[in-house]
Amino acid sequence: VEFINYRSISEDALDIEHDITCLVGINEAGKSNTLLALEKADPDEELTVAEYSRHSDGFGDPNNSPELRLWFEPDKDEVAGLKEIFGESISTLLLVKTTDGYRVDFPAIDYKKSKFYTPPALTEGTETQTENPEPTDEATQGIRKKVIEELEQNYIPRFLRFDSVNFNEYFLPQNGEVLISQFIAKPDGMKPIKNLLALGEITDFSVLQANDENKRLIRDTLLNNASKKINEEILRVVWPVESVEVRLSAEGDILKIRLQEKDKTSPFRPDERSRGLQWALAFNIYFLAETKDELQQAVLLIDEPGIFLHIDAQKKLLEKTFPKINESGNQIVYTTHLPYLIDSRFPERIRILEKKNENTIIGNKAWSEGEFGKIPEPVRTALGLRWAELFNIGDKNAIVEGPSDQIILRAVHGVFGKDTTIGFLPAYGYKKFPSVLAIVQIEEKQGFGIVDGDENLETLRKKCATVSIPEDRMDTIPTLTNNPAIITIEDILPEDLFRQAVFKVYNPLCLRRRNCSVTETEIPAGYPRVKKVEEFFAAKFHAQKHNFAKMEFASFCRSEDGSAGGGWGEECRAVRAKSAKPRRLLVQSRTPKKSFVFLLPARRSLGAGGEEKIRRAQNQKCEQNFSLVWRALASGGGAGRQSFRSKWVRAFSNKGHHVGKVKEFWFASLRSATNLYWILGVKKNWRFCKIWFEPMFFRNVGNSERLSV
Template identity: 25%
Template sequence: MRIRKVRVQNYRSIIDSGEFDLDSDKTIMVGPNEAGKTALLQAIQHLNPPENIKKLNPLRDFPRAQYSKIKLGHVDPSKVRVVEAEFELDDHDREFLPEGMKDANYVLWRNLDNSTGNRLSNAPAKPTFSDIEKDLKRLASHIETRFVPTEENETESPTSQLSEITDGWPPNEIIEGQKSESLLNWLESIFNLVDEDDHKQEERFDRLKYEISISTLRNKAVHYLRERVPTFVLFSNYFRVRPLIHLNQLASRIANGSLDDERYDYGNVCLLNLLGFDAKELSDMGRAPEPDASDPEALDAFRAQLDERQYLLNSAEVNLTREIRSVWNPDENKGEAAKLRLRADGQYLKVTVEDDLGVEVELDQRSEGFQWLVSFFVVFFAEAEGDHKNAILLLDEPGQSLHALKQREFRKTISRLAANNQTIYTTHSPFLVGPDELDSVRVVEMESRETGTKVHTSVTANDPAALLPLQEALGYDLAQSLFTQKQNLILEGLTDYWYVDAVAALLRDSGEAKLNDKIALVPANTAGKVIYFATILHAQGFKVAALLDSDSAGEQAAKQETLIHTLGKKNILRTKDFLRNPIKSSEIEDMLRETLVRIAKSQLGWDIEKTATEQPARSVVSIFEKEITDFSKYRLAKAFLQWSRDHTSSELTTDERDQWKSIISTINNCIK
């Protein structure tokens, strides 16, 4: 079960965030300081928080400027919704759901008084009396003709029984609870009177039985799903693992319930959990008396006990070292070798780091970023195998103390975590936002305290500071590609980059075609800027090609003498040259024409299928622009990106695959 979309209201700086969707693996919340990113994560956690999290408090959590409304009794906290989310169910969740509800989603919310509510969406609605009244009366009339009074029921015909049950019910009365039970009992009592040869009445009986049961089925389903909601774990301050742990003292604090969970002890307890020991067990091992040398069995048992401790310590340090090195990469950082050592010495458990000379140094003598990384892995691995397995992770500004390039490596770690634990994290670091992850970004901003925190599902904001991390991320990646890749394909814009990258990945995975891995894709922002990028890259001695649309802007750029002189005609590629069917003023979207029309209809509600079929020679973008009021090339490309993650190249049309295989082959040949 993973969150599909969420909305936060009436929480601290958030008046109404607006509903925004979340990716099934990871979602990145970017925005400036004081925009409300942390508040968003805190509110989302209250959907299903761990037991030790403080509950919502109207005094602390309701928007301060409006608190007087609660004090004066104008607002009831039990009716103030703070957070609501719709969850997409996995196969295990759906196994329990009855037929007719297998495609449902689950909605959960929490109110300011900490009460919760839930329901199913995309499921049959609870029927009202008016929905079933006619069928009830027709069924009653049918069985009335087959009813034979007896001494026991001569005054209670099925029709009169039904009238007695439904007496006084208004048309909008929802059929649930006792009403549902009474009608089901009535249906059971008249079952034998339904003519089994009358298929119409048989179907009516079955339909009524199902519709009357919907409320009960829905209630059972939401009760079951409520128990399966993942725990939301917010890491706003990663707990540090200390370099020296006194085992007996820690065991005593655990025993008497005086743990300092907020700071010192939490990371240490996680480390012990990761090792498979508790503090008392390790402490007892450290003070066990030497066995009598004359008792070989006791001596062997004592040695086995100590060996087991050391082997477990060694196993943990190997696994942690492997993970840390995946981010820290000591080969590029002499003096910052990431070989973790765990040593049990009497009552002390020591955490040290072995440098490249083989010298062991206490963890707290390493850099702040290294300490943070070690603590993060210890805490996460311990939690992921414990109460928080399959949890949804909320990471607030992860990796702040890491160097910029370490943050880029840590981004891969977050992706790895998100494969099993849906992850939402906030950042204003451009190095924690990949240029290929912009469709996972949600921009958070707060224009004023009156409007509060807002979340944008597209890369847009009124405050330029909100978009700064994205601009910096793109700028850094572009700079890297400009001066490190010897083979470059220049594209008109970001959406072109997404289409080429996504389709190339689909064809590569299917084995149909492979874009040379050494070719960097460089978005120029507009067709007019392609010439500048081409000139700079060519001047560096790099091999360059450009892919241009065949609209007016692309035509103008393709005819520039400087571009032709720089690249040569064969390295200026045009979308129109690869289309199986000619399209006037074609753009890159026309190379995925049928698929985009289908995706736009199913995911965005943009239906141009009829026009696109009737006008095959017209650019699909021009059709969208004409018929869809809020059309956005960005939203269309983003929808395709999301689609490509869960589908294969076989779901493209034959013409689309052939067109893209042709263009990939041409690109590879142009930039050798």
């Protein structure tokens, strides 16, 4: 979505993921304005002149209008219908919304092939007419109007905004009671009750009215069963306090809703529980019920969800409730300041909003170029958390250079991998590999660095040695794949999938330019691929230099389960199943302590004896689980090794007399140690180097605090 002169957004664009998009930024950065702008894309909403940006030169002119440019990629089941409307197959649709409504800017309508075209009737005294006559201006105007109406009714998704702070209208009645007769008369006026009963599979509300003993017994049985279903539905998804359950009952004309602790007999009214519990109950009841009914295939705009929840409940909201909402075809765009609602495992979802010269700037990347120097925004937001929580460090970790590498390997590994315990951590720059490996070692986990072939591996290994990290804990992609031509993560992908993803990224960019087009077959796939593509599109765009759109490219392999949304999952499975001769090869590293599986792009890259290598690899793959990292031997770490953490703490505790008054220091990754910038005022001795991942400073830290830092 491109925003032009809307409130604080003078001109910028937001890329919306197929599932979840997270907007983060400081107060007044423009997060709420972005949601308001997206809400205006809804067919039932209208743009107004009053929303025109005050920072624009045209502010105050009643003839000027804010503008939303909406780029859509049709689903497979929409392609046929759109072809009937436009008269030709389309892959991209551009709708522009102003104060006058929608208009179609791309593609052009083939009026004579559109289903709305009607050939003109014969005029009086004319026996024949010209074959396929050109439609008149009046006819084309009528066709355009019908196309817009059809798109509004059947194709443009709903954009619905929810203010999570002011969510009271979705709360259950505070006293937990409602008159059944009033509810049956106007159930839509009591949405929380209606949705709660829907989760309990009660849709015939007449059963709630019981005039005799037999009907009362039936009603009590239905409400008891409904209570069990509601608790199963909500507890299975997310619930802040798992010991609390919902209990439904009825007395006469009163329906009672109580919250009861397990194994306790005294129930509570909703207003007797915390606001966080009431909010979680309201949020889940509404969305879990509505997504089974009317809330489907929509873009849900949620402002500050989970602000009343504790940390574990925030995690469940992100990991359980949101994916459940996605199952109904909904896309979620939400804003947050909460670190536990920023999932660094999926950097492609994160959008950073900043304010510059009173204008909102939307960053569609997961890191910032600000004063902290390329610190990942989720990390900066969540400073102070444990490293393992901060980086989602697991037992087995593959460290890669950037988030695009993380996304590609995570998706490909999700298709071919069998070891689900392996996680991929971005170092956000090759110079920070030693720092991340040190953090992994401090957490007593296993880690291995996968370095691009054009980086200086020996320099990184020397830095790793300063913190007792063995040199075999990282290696380059050419070495791991046994192919010196393969330099980056993009090079390991099969050629056809690489071309397909590049085409999906750059075809819309070419369509927006005059006299520019690109086909999938002309995209270069030679090594090194990134450099070749940059040169190709620099010439295509008549530019001196072009930077490869890595994050956009990586987003087309983000679907780990092969679901829709641009993912490569299904294509990868199809390629794997196409032939018994695999395109992928198990390659054993020259280092005897570990072995790797990497994807090789084609058989021809194997050189002489390629078929025999493939045969051996196939047999070996049948015996071993797919793993993109290592199988460490006992000598590589574990209980037999003294932990890095214990060495570090003992060094400081034994040398406390070396510490003087602590000054302010700014540390920049491992360079701090190598340049003898000493943390906590320790005198110059290499044994006391402390490696910190990102810039921080400490002032007057006491001796007792040092050991816990």
